[in-house]
Amino acid sequence: MMFRRLLSVFSKENFGFSRILGFDPKKQKGKAIGISIAILYGLVAFLGSFGYMFFDLGEVLNSIGALDILLVYAFIYTTVLSIMFVLFRANGYLFHYRDYQILQPLPIPSRTIIGAKLVVMLTFIYVSLFLFLSPIAFSYFYHGGFDVLTFIIFLLSAFAIPIIPLVIFSFISLLVSRLTAKMRHTNIISVVLLFIVFLGIMYLSFSLNFSGNANPLLNQQDFMDHIRGIYPPIGWFVGAVSNHSIIDLLLLLLSNAAILILFVLAIQKMIVSTNQRGLSKVTRKIAKVAVAKRRTLIQSIAVKEARTFVNTPIYIFNIGFGPIIMVILGVASIFFADTIQTYFAAEFGLNIGMELIILILIGFSLSMVYSTAVSLSLEGKNFWILKSLPIPAKTVLYGKMLFNVYLGLPAAFIATLLFSYSIPLSFITTLMILVFVTSLSLMVTVFGSIINLFVPKFDFRNPVEVVKQSAGAFLVLFGSWIILVLDGFLFYQVTKTLSNEVGILLMSLLNLILFSIMVIFIEKKAETLFMKFEV
Amino acid sequence: MLVIHNVSKTYNNKTKACDRINLTIEPGDIYGFIGHNGAGKTTLLKSIAGIINFDEGDIQIFGYSIQDDPLNAKRQFAYIPDNPDIYETLTGIQYLDFIADVFDIPLDRRSDAIDRYATMFEIKDVLSNPISSYSHGMKQKIVIMSALIHQPKALLLDEPFVGLDPKASYLLKEVFKDMVSKGSLIFFSTHVLEVAEKLCNKVAIIKNGKIVANGLTEDVIKDESLEQIFMELLNES
Numbered sequence: 001m002m003f004r005r006l007l008s009v010f011s012k013e014n015f016g017f018s019r020i021l022g023f024d025p026k027k028q029k030g031k032a033i034g035i036s037i038a039i040l041y042g043l044v045a046f047l048g049s050f051g052y053m054f055f056d057l058g059e060v061l062n063s064i065g066a067l068d069i070l071l072v073y074a075f076i077y078t079t080v081l082s083i084m085f086v087l088f089r090a091n092g093y094l095f096h097y098r099d100y101q102i103l104q105p106l107p108i109p110s111r112t113i114i115g116a117k118l119v120v121m122l123t124f125i126y127v128s129l130f131l132f133l134s135p136i137a138f139s140y141f142y143h144g145g146f147d148v149l150t151f152i153i154f155l156l157s158a159f160a161i162p163i164i165p166l167v168i169f170s171f172i173s174l175l176v177s178r179l180t181a182k183m184r185h186t187n188i189i190s191v192v193l194l195f196i197v198f199l200g201i202m203y204l205s206f207s208l209n210f211s212g213n214a215n216p217l218l219n220q221q222d223f224m225d226h227i228r229g230i231y232p233p234i235g236w237f238v239g240a241v242s243n244h245s246i247i248d249l250l251l252l253l254l255s256n257a258a259i260l261i262l263f264v265l266a267i268q269k270m271i272v273s274t275n276q277r278g279l280s281k282v283t284r285k286i287a288k289v290a291v292a293k294r295r296t297l298i299q300s301i302a303v304k305e306a307r308t309f310v311n312t313p314i315y316i317f318n319i320g321f322g323p324i325i326m327v328i329l330g331v332a333s334i335f336f337a338d339t340i341q342t343y344f345a346a347e348f349g350l351n352i353g354m355e356l357i358i359l360i361l362i363g364f365s366l367s368m369v370y371s372t373a374v375s376l377s378l379e380g381k382n383f384w385i386l387k388s389l390p391i392p393a394k395t396v397l398y399g400k401m402l403f404n405v406y407l408g409l410p411a412a413f414i415a416t417l418l419f420s421y422s423i424p425l426s427f428i429t430t431l432m433i434l435v436f437v438t439s440l441s442l443m444v445t446v447f448g449s450i451i452n453l454f455v456p457k458f459d460f461r462n463p464v465e466v467v468k469q470s471a472g473a474f475l476v477l478f479g480s481w482i483i484l485v486l487d488g489f490l491f492y493q494v495t496k497t498l499s500n501e502v503g504i505l506l507m508s509l510l511n512l513i514l515f516s517i518m519v520i521f522i523e524k525k526a527e528t529l530f531m532k533f534e535v
Numbered sequence: 536m537l538v539i540h541n542v543s544k545t546y547n548n549k550t551k552a553c554d555r556i557n558l559t560i561e562p563g564d565i566y567g568f569i570g571h572n573g574a575g576k577t578t579l580l581k582s583i584a585g586i587i588n589f590d591e592g593d594i595q596i597f598g599y600s601i602q603d604d605p606l607n608a609k610r611q612f613a614y615i616p617d618n619p620d621i622y623e624t625l626t627g628i629q630y631l632d633f634i635a636d637v638f639d640i641p642l643d644r645r646s647d648a649i650d651r652y653a654t655m656f657e658i659k660d661v662l663s664n665p666i667s668s669y670s671h672g673m674k675q676k677i678v679i680m681s682a683l684i685h686q687p688k689a690l691l692l693d694e695p696f697v698g699l700d701p702k703a704s705y706l707l708k709e710v711f712k713d714m715v716s717k718g719s720l721i722f723f724s725t726h727v728l729e730v731a732e733k734l735c736n737k738v739a740i741i742k743n744g745k746i747v748a749n750g751l752t753e754d755v756i757k758d759e760s761l762e763q764i765f766m767e768l769l770n771e772s
Contacts, residue, residue, distance in 0.1 A: 291628070390637065
């Protein structure tokens, strides 16, 4: 009874439309419809691209009688997804939850509270898990033939996938926060560790046994087989779904259920102690003398933004990913210059020139540097500060934009110059690419600001809700990709008759025109939109 | 001078939080704003500070309308909310620098002010610490310092004494007196009637969004205590 009551309250807290969208859809129907269409577009784009790759893979695997390997892919992809989710969210859901002070004094057993918290966390995991699984499942059932029993077993077994990652990585997440708690740069250390895990997974999954296959997923086959050999639940999952093995199904479900129960029992007391520890604040007196520093207003806002960035792990991890990947790609180009074009052709099935490869890589990486699409939202409960200070709205936005450009553009320049050195590219081509990345960085930056002005989300409990899951983040990402496609279309048309350099220059011009239109919009409308926000 | 003229604010087209409020706060005034929970105190203060919009009326701060000329209006005052939600990712000194940058305070002046107030509120040693490590009272002190650093002509405060230790409360009252002696005005909401009675030269009592009494403190309370007056007004239908 109490468990259901708690679950109902937590569900309202976490899954309400207003909470997810950041506004009440009943009051702003037009906005809700617009965002729903954009989300639908994003889903279709995701399912279409991801689905196509797996559909193609399923066809190949089926032709060689190895369709079961698709199940291994399903298991491993969703396991990685669960790991990422748990690493970021376990701390907030379990070990340091915000409503601890409200719940703890109530006569509710800790086990009930933890159970309800776990269910909410697992619900989030399952929603994203089934979203990822659906294109793989479609490919599997399309090529292997659909039958209800297999489908039911597939669904049932899928529920077991995130349990072991949940248990292991909850402890790892706690361990990382414990180890780094007393260090000065706790967040940066946590982020570095997360980057190591994530880039390690990426490296393993995309680089092992590269054999020049047209579908990149085929390159991972040996890796998948290897993992299957050392992690028994994968074998049980495959056995249960493909052979309808009751023993495998029972092994999978019962072992995971047992692990989950043991986990709940094991962390009951621990959760109380970690939450209690989270309540006490020890303000150490630092001998360092506080020295005031004067800056211009825009610089001051940009610096404030930078400080929020480095102190918010999910912010660094998500939005810092673009610059890091650009630099990694640039450095990698020095060592693998000879194989880049072949590799790229094999990975994406496109036989294109190096200039375009660089533009695509840097373009997509820059589109991920969208701090302006979320930074206004991240002001959250602090928004009263900006609202009560004599700062024009456009200055606030320009300060935030400055930070975004600082974040993305230098990395794009470094990557371009490294590519230019390793390929090598002519001076004029390099120059044109630098102009293009500058125009793109400016355009994505202002685009993000406008998106955030229209779809802010000030009410959040964890920055993840804004940085990763907000409508703003979603819209800027997919909107930027549309603009990149437009750029690509222009380039394709122009280079039929003119040189690549002219094509790149015209793409830059298109970006700068869009940038200018958006700046004019900010100059004219930002103040009005800003004044309407009531937090 | 702070002039609140016929200000009304309704939430969700239903709840009238402020109903045609008229108040004038003059330089040199320490003006107490008293009311029950949900009476409309915070709504009015946030409206003055430009944090929320209001439906009718106007608010002029030293001649600048908060709706028509918000930037100039905001340059005249500092606002301190009831809950010191400030940037936890910054250190105390970084937050103070940010506010000083907004008001373009020269480095020597801001350094002097920070040093003076940090010493006064005994938080000099923790200014280099992240605000996330501060207690509620320490955050409150940082917000107060950020308000004082640019020497505003008007100070708007929502329940300023909540969370402050007795010494800090005393010091804040002294700061109030010092500011009004230099021509600033103070407008603050409070539930602590004794503070209002002793500290304020003027008070206003708000009930269900309407001002039910206002003026010089001695005129409002006459021979009674502010608590008696407040309870009588509250019980009136």
